[in-house]
Amino acid sequence: MKKKLISLVLIAACVFSMAACGSDNGTTGESGDTAGQTSDAGESDAEDASEDGSSEGGTLIMATNAEFPPYEYHDGGEIVGIDADIAQAIAEELGMTLEIEDMAFDSIITAVSSGKADMGLAGMTVDPDRQKNVNFSDTYATAAQVIIVKEDSAIVGPDDLVGKKIGVQLGTTGDIYAEDIEDAELERYNKGMEAVQALQQGKIDAVVIDGEPAKVFVSENEGLKVLDEPLTEEEYAIAIAKDNDELLEKVNTALATLKDSGKLDEIVAKYISADE
Ligand code: ARG
Numbered sequence: 001m002k003k004k005l006i007s008l009v010l011i012a013a014c015v016f017s018m019a020a021c022g023s024d025n026g027t028t029g030e031s032g033d034t035a036g037q038t039s040d041a042g043e044s045d046a047e048d049a050s051e052d053g054s055s056e057g058g059t060l061i062m063a064t065n066a067e068f069p070p071y072e073y074h075d076g077g078e079i080v081g082i083d084a085d086i087a088q089a090i091a092e093e094l095g096m097t098l099e100i101e102d103m104a105f106d107s108i109i110t111a112v113s114s115g116k117a118d119m120g121l122a123g124m125t126v127d128p129d130r131q132k133n134v135n136f137s138d139t140y141a142t143a144a145q146v147i148i149v150k151e152d153s154a155i156v157g158p159d160d161l162v163g164k165k166i167g168v169q170l171g172t173t174g175d176i177y178a179e180d181i182e183d184a185e186l187e188r189y190n191k192g193m194e195a196v197q198a199l200q201q202g203k204i205d206a207v208v209i210d211g212e213p214a215k216v217f218v219s220e221n222e223g224l225k226v227l228d229e230p231l232t233e234e235e236y237a238i239a240i241a242k243d244n245d246e247l248l249e250k251v252n253t254a255l256a257t258l259k260d261s262g263k264l265d266e267i268v269a270k271y272i273s274a275d276e
Contacts, residue, residue: 057095063117065105067191070271071123083121093254106171120239136237144230148207164205167195174208
């Protein structure tokens, strides 16, 4: 009987030591958690850098929709334009490497708010609805929604858009404003250029789009003109995730530097000639 008791104790001790062995595993797990906490603590820049080795400061991912000259468009295999150059200059200020991701315009806010991209630069207008999902940097350009029509059109100003067939790029402020035009029928396109081509083919009566791309599209498509009177005045800014105040601050500081040094004007002048 006594012997049995002893062997039971031995078994118990054995089981205990296995448990102790298990707690070693626990220790390993704990150190794993610690590593997790480190990245939670916001040292992702340093981590990115060590992961891809591309730059000391890591990668800065810009989400855009490169269908919007002169702000962003494809040139050969590259995405170029005012926003691409501004983003590059900001990345340089922050000691980071810029990566551009091209996507549908109406995916940009989600890409930024979900952390898939660090910032959205897409000739994006500061808009209260968008501000529910992202923060905006200080503004870097003023813009306007304008109307493109055929050269011989009877539409001469915003009031004439009532009851007309209007083309817009899906999810843009042009889309939002045109929605409020009385009895207007909206045609939404994935690219502004597609709306302009539909206008040229007589499928729609007018296109509502930002002023600078409007000039480019009209210069590339015969028989069209931009009306003098704009529909709205707007401002462009950079979209950044709501929880990334650190980046917002850095981007605003970089923007201020680019404004003060004249670099921002230089970038704009490279793509927009002053006499236009
Ligand atoms: N400014 C307009 C907006 O914010 C149009 C921007 C379109 N940009 C682009 N890259 N497609 O809605």
